[in-house]
Amino acid sequence: MMPLEIAWAATVQWLAGDVMCRVMMFTRTFGLYLSSYVLICIAIDRYYAILKPLNLTWEARMRRALILAWFCAALSSLPQSFIFHLEEHPEVRG
Structure with a gap:
């Protein structure tokens, strides 16, 4: 996420093309999804470590x-590659 935000802040435009936009x-x-799901896995693991330690x-x-x-994180993130795409401004080119 950070390289994307840094590049966007530095250039104030998208220079990488449509495919890279979708991938990013x-x-x-x-x-974001993966960190949430892994946190759930950690909570479940700790629950069973306390409940059944042996x-x-x-x-x-x-x-x-x-x-x-x-x-699940990949599946949840998949719609983003269809929603976001590169478009040109109707009046300003480039």
Whole structure:
């Protein structure tokens, strides 16, 4: 997210093209969703660590939960690559 914001602040225009616009908007929201989903996984892991401290089978489930978190974050961010696109201003070019 930070390189995108720095480039935008420095140039005050988008120079990278339509595909990069879509990719950057996808990754921008992907990070937000992923951090939320991983935080949920951490909370669930801590819950089971306190509830059943000697149960070691939970580790495999947590790996699956993290994979699911990545998948859900990608799925949740996918609409951003369709919503955002590059357009030219009708009166000002460039």
